Amino acid sequence: MTQAPSPADAMLDVLRGCWQATFRDLPFEPDLPWAGSGADSLRSLHFMLRLEEALARPLALDLLEQDMTARQLAERLVREEAQATDDDTPLVFLLPGSLGDQPQLAAFRQHLAGTIRFETMRFPDVGDDMSVIGDIPATARLLVPVVQRRQPDGPVHLAGYSFGGIVAVELAHQLVVAGRRIGSLTLLDPFLRHRAFRAIEAAQDGETVPRLVGGNPFATADGGRLALLVDKAAFGIPLTLGALGLARRALLRGAGRLSPETLFWRRQRLIQRLRGRALRRWRRRTIDAPALLVLSDEAHRHFDAGEWDPLVPRRQRLDVGGKHVTLFRAEALARIAPAMTAMVTGREPA
Incomplete structure (x- = not known):
């Protein structure tokens, strides 16, 4: 009688298939660290996107480490799936900036590990339908079924950084229309103005x-x-x-x-x-849900933060100073983490 493969072995087979489809010129060696495998950064990104499709769930940028082997990655994925099933830690759907998941967001998630679980959402990319990439409501419509599948009931907690803050507001609106309740909305230095967004994104690209x-x-x-x-x-x-x-x-x-x-x-x-x-082109939305609005000094220089008042009337504002790209440094995180934890859990920080 053939013994069924262990969950880790089954996951390793999934990784092997994604590897062979991505790195056709490189052998799959499950015990070789990623840094020594010959996989470059761009194709590693493509590998992770294929893996997301195979597993039907988003994967965080910080999941793959340079000294990690494919076998260790498989074990970690299995462990996370088991934790997601059993863990009662609050789940927050995180909408990244315009370029997608980035290292500073990994630091943010790690700082809140054990208190909040994050599901980092993936936006359409250049190979997808361009009309969706350039349309915030259309992008949010793609994310609604991801949220519904991952969390079929209960209040939904959303967070968004930079451009992702705007998508989070739109996604919250569409979830409310679909009959869901928004438990909390955390907006991390979102930019309402197109010109300000262009200036900030250019600076972010150059610095981080x-x-x-x-x-x-x-x-x-x-x-x-x-x-x-x-x-x-x-x-x-x-x-x-x-x-x-x-x-x-x-x-x-x-x-x-x-x-x-x-x-x-x-x-x-x-x-x-x-x-x-x-x-x-985005049409502004009003969300009647508990909200945490985190703003840098740079946001105040580019527009009046009071523009958010009618959009998130039940907001708490937290000014952390600094620049857009330094929002997740230690001194700012020390203030953001307790405020966000209190918002998501409904409990005042100790």
């Missing part, structure tokens, strides 16, 4: 996102001056003129011959433009 690009951000994998100029024009000119559909087609058409660094850089620029367009 790894610069994978060398001296020329339009460099191609195979080089060649003429090819470089043609490639630069095909993507850069439509992007500059706001013809984002043409820029997207150029990006996808050239993805196979672009270096990972250039592909990463172009994805950032295009995603920022699409999210900015979405924010400009």
Whole structure:
């Protein structure tokens, strides 16, 4: 009689399939640390996206560590699934910034580990329907069934950082329309103004996102001056003129011959433009739910924080100072964590 595989072995088989689909030129070695496997950062991201699809649930950026083996990753995924079933720690659906999950959000989640569980949501990417990427209500509609499946009943707790704060408000509205109750809404330095958002996202990109690009951000994998100029024009000119559909087609058409660094850089620029367009077109919503509005000094410089008053009338405002990109440093987290814990659990901090 054949013995059924253990949950960890079954999960390892899922990882093997995702690996072979992503890293066709690399052997799958379950006990080799990720850093020594030859997997580059861009394809590792693609691997994680495939794994999300295979498991039908979002995965956090900080799940995969450089010294972790595939076997350890499988064991961790099985352990998290078991904890999610048994754990009565409050669950919060976290909406990241415009570029998706980032290291500063990993630090935020780790700081609150043991107090709050996070499900980090994934936004549509450049390979998805562009009309959805550039539309906040359409993006939220994709996330509603994820929330409903992950938490079929009870009050829903949402949190959103930067652009994700706006999506969190829209998602809260759509969940209320669907008959759900919003237990809490935590807005982490959200930006209501399109121009302010563009300025902040540009600064965030320069300060916190790894610069994978060398001296020329339009460099191609195979080089060649003429090819470089043609490639630069095909993507850069439509992007500059706001013809984002043409820029997207150029990006996808050239993805196979672009270096990972250039592909990463172009994805950032295009995603920022699409999210900015979405924010400009968004129709503001009012959410009657307990809300925590966390603001940096930078937010106060770009717009009047009182603009949030009619949108989240049951808000508590927390001014933590600093810049948008330093919102999750230790001194700010020391103030955010107890306030958010009290908001989510309904208990005053000790």
